[in-house]
Amino acid sequence: MIEAVLFDGDQTLWDFVRVMRDALTAIVDELRVARPGPFTDELGWEDLERDRAVVGEEWEGIEYNLARLRILGFGQTLRRLRAAEGGDDSADEALTLELSDSYFAHRDRDPALFDDTVRCLDALRGRYRLGLLSNGSRLPEKVGLSRYFESVVFAQDHRVAKPDKGIFEIVERQLGVTAAGCVLVGDHPLNDVVGAKRAGWSAVWLDRDGHGVGAFEAHEEWGPDAVIASLADLPDALGALDREFSG
DSSP: OOOOOEEEBBBTTBBBHHHHHHHHHHHHHHHHHSSSSSHHHHOOHHHHHHHHHHHHTTTTTTOOOOOHHHHHHHHHHHHHHHHHOOOOOTHHHHHHHHHHHHHHHHHHHHHBBOTHHHHHHHHHHHBBEEEEEEESSGGGGGTGGGOOSEEEHHHHHHTOOTTSSHHHHHHHHHHHHGGGHHHHHHHHSIIIHHHHHHHTTTEEEOOOOOOOOGGGGGGGGOSSSSSEEEGGHHHHHHHHHHHHHHO
């Protein structure tokens, strides 16, 4: 019997890719004002994301805190700017923090919830215990969803991330449930589906883009229990799983 349904956040409940792109585009505009010149003239939001990826590789295994990595990413961009055009680095730290504050303000201004998110959560609330299990850093209260979740677990708060079994066990302890009673709903084949299955959970794969089960060729033994194209299909999918369990 399903007791708890946990949701991934980014690209499952909200369109984080759009939010991130728009926020980084705003930061590029601010950088062009703060540090005008050839470097920032050519800068795009993709460059800021690449800089964040660079520091993410450097800090891998040392610090899993996405907000901190975003700040370090802006610092990396300013170091590249200084290397390209010279100048004094004394103001870089202050500007890095200013850009970071602005980025998070832009990011959280738009909830970017998918059209099917609230209807799905409304349909499930009262039937199951609901929670958020995320490798991201976007708080549910920032997007108007805090009222739905009994458990909220962020990887950066526990220094363990999906697909590691440890983060699934944290949810089990918080809710006082067994792995067999938990389902994770998410868009990421490895983190959300394979991770959940290895932890003894059931997994519903949200395939919004129509990739198909070929996404699991490398992990055939850990395929999803159900595949849905929209969260509108989730209540029926969970009902079918419940009947399968009870049958």
